[in-house]
Amino acid sequence: ISSVELTEHYLKRIEQFDGALNSYITVTPELALEQARVADARLAAGDAGPLTGIPLAHKDLFCTQGIRTSCGSKMLDNFIAPYESTVTARLLAAGTVTLGKTNMDEFAMGSSNESSYYGAVRNPWNTEHVPGGSSGGSAAAVAARLCAAATGTDTGGSIRQPAGYTALTGLKPTYGRISRWGMIAYASSLDQAGPMARTAEDCALLLQAMAGFDERDSTSVDEPVPDYSAELNQPLSGLRIGLPKEYFASGLDTATADAIAAAVKQFQALGAEIKDISLPNAELAIPAYYIIAPAEASSNLSRFDGVRFGYRCENPADLTDLYKRSRAEGFGDEVKRRIMVGAYALSAGYYDAYYLQAQKVRRLIKNDFMAAYEQVDVILCPTSPTPAFRIGEKIDDPVSLYLTDIYTITANLAGVPGIALPAGFAGDLPIGMQLLGPYFSEARLLNVAHQYQ
Ligand code: GLN
Numbered sequence: 001i002s003s004v005e006l007t008e009h010y011l012k013r014i015e016q017f018d019g020a021l022n023s024y025i026t027v028t029p030e031l032a033l034e035q036a037r038v039a040d041a042r043l044a045a046g047d048a049g050p051l052t053g054i055p056l057a058h059k060d061l062f063c064t065q066g067i068r069t070s071c072g073s074k075m076l077d078n079f080i081a082p083y084e085s086t087v088t089a090r091l092l093a094a095g096t097v098t099l100g101k102t103n104m105d106e107f108a109m110g111s112s113n114e115s116s117y118y119g120a121v122r123n124p125w126n127t128e129h130v131p132g133g134s135s136g137g138s139a140a141a142v143a144a145r146l147c148a149a150a151t152g153t154d155t156g157g158s159i160r161q162p163a164g165y166t167a168l169t170g171l172k173p174t175y176g177r178i179s180r181w182g183m184i185a186y187a188s189s190l191d192q193a194g195p196m197a198r199t200a201e202d203c204a205l206l207l208q209a210m211a212g213f214d215e216r217d218s219t220s221v222d223e224p225v226p227d228y229s230a231e232l233n234q235p236l237s238g239l240r241i242g243l244p245k246e247y248f249a250s251g252l253d254t255a256t257a258d259a260i261a262a263a264v265k266q267f268q269a270l271g272a273e274i275k276d277i278s279l280p281n282a283e284l285a286i287p288a289y290y291i292i293a294p295a296e297a298s299s300n301l302s303r304f305d306g307v308r309f310g311y312r313c314e315n316p317a318d319l320t321d322l323y324k325r326s327r328a329e330g331f332g333d334e335v336k337r338r339i340m341v342g343a344y345a346l347s348a349g350y351y352d353a354y355y356l357q358a359q360k361v362r363r364l365i366k367n368d369f370m371a372a373y374e375q376v377d378v379i380l381c382p383t384s385p386t387p388a389f390r391i392g393e394k395i396d397d398p399v400s401l402y403l404t405d406i407y408t409i410t411a412n413l414a415g416v417p418g419i420a421l422p423a424g425f426a427g428d429l430p431i432g433m434q435l436l437g438p439y440f441s442e443a444r445l446l447n448v449a450h451q452y453q
Pocket residue numbers: 108109110111133134153154155156157158159186293405
């Protein structure tokens with residue numbers, strides 16, 4: 001099959017099914033077909049890599065030159081980036097085709113994709129339910145086969161949680177493994193891009209293209225990029241898997257607990273050794289995260305002032321009015337809530353009580369992981385306490401939504417990598433689980449996920 005045929009196939013499916021799912025904000029058919037023709041020429045010339053001609057979708061916070069990058073916000077509804085992000089540039093250089101940009105929670109703040117200016121995304125497995133967030137559009141698009149794979153970003157679970165809600169495999173790499181250049185920042189010390197695909201094998205191919213040092217991101221790490229596909233077939237005999245007791249305590253739904261218990265048996269059958277471990281500070285993760293992430297967000301989002309780019313209010317009376325009304329009209333409720341929380345936590349009288357405390361907790365959580373990895377190679381746990389909830393169910397109660405992030409945010413606070421993979425179903429809704437590993441253990445995580453799959 002040619003890349004043009006494949007691209008036409010996905011474009012047709014988007015036209016047919018995305019009206020009901022709302023997974024794309026922007027679809028770029030002409031551009032995609034043009035890229036597909038170039039890919040076909042490369043294929044014909046024998047100058048092709050494993051991703052040449054593969055149609056992808058990108059979360060709408062990766063700047064894409066000439067294509068609108070909205071970040072799910074009215075603030076950037078009219079923003080056409082003048083440059084290409086490192087992630088999308090590398091994927092384009094690998095010969096991939098860009099089908100379009102996917103829906104997401106506004107500025108990646110959310111766990112249900114309901115905070116998007118462009119409307120909620122529906123879970124293809126059951127359209128009454130959320131697909132997760134904030135990379136909900138990417139998850140729904142891959143799950144409904146409206147693209148071959150997609151990019152996402154994970155600040156507190158936004159790759160792994162939606163992957164879990166839609167039966168995908170999604171990888172959050174080690175902080176610094178992938179360049180954040182050209183990725184609209186939410187919480188810079190936590191943000192990390194990664195692949196969302198149907199299998200670990202596909203994730204390995206995408207990560208190969210995405211990973212690596214970039215001089216334009218000072219937090220990208222100058223470590224060699226291993227061959228992520230080379231170890232996929234290693235047997236799991238002798239692998240030590242840890243089950244953190246805090247992640248299986250109250251609040252975990254029984255279907256999810258059962259699915260993971262079944263997965264544990266399968267891992268044992270594959271030769272792994274199971275150990276009970278403890279991550280004692282896990283319960284502090286939510287309060288720490290919901291100080292640190294909004295604090296960084298309040299700083300990052302100060303650039304949206306109606307002056308240089310993005311939304312500008314009509315007929316401003318003066319400069320203060322321009323700032324005030326552009327931000328009041330351009331940002332949605334959840335974004336405003338985070339900016340207020342963050343600015344408060346960083347303010348002079350409260351800095352020590354909140355931000356500094358949260359940073360100390362962050363270190364404790366990191367230390368918990370380091371101690372655990374002295375006993376085990378990987379950690380196995382759920383991605384979320386329950387399968388995908390109903391659209392609208394948590395919309396009036398932000399804290400109940402924050403609580404669903406309990407199993408994913410620890411990895412971001414510690415900077416360690418994690419891979420989400422399907423663990424089964426509760427009725428028609430997928431159940432996700434995740435494997436967490438030490439820094440730069442992506443190849444190992446992909447190997448373990450691939451052996452399970
Ligand atoms: N749900 C978390 C939040 O709202 C994580 C989002 C993310 O990973 N981008 O902050």
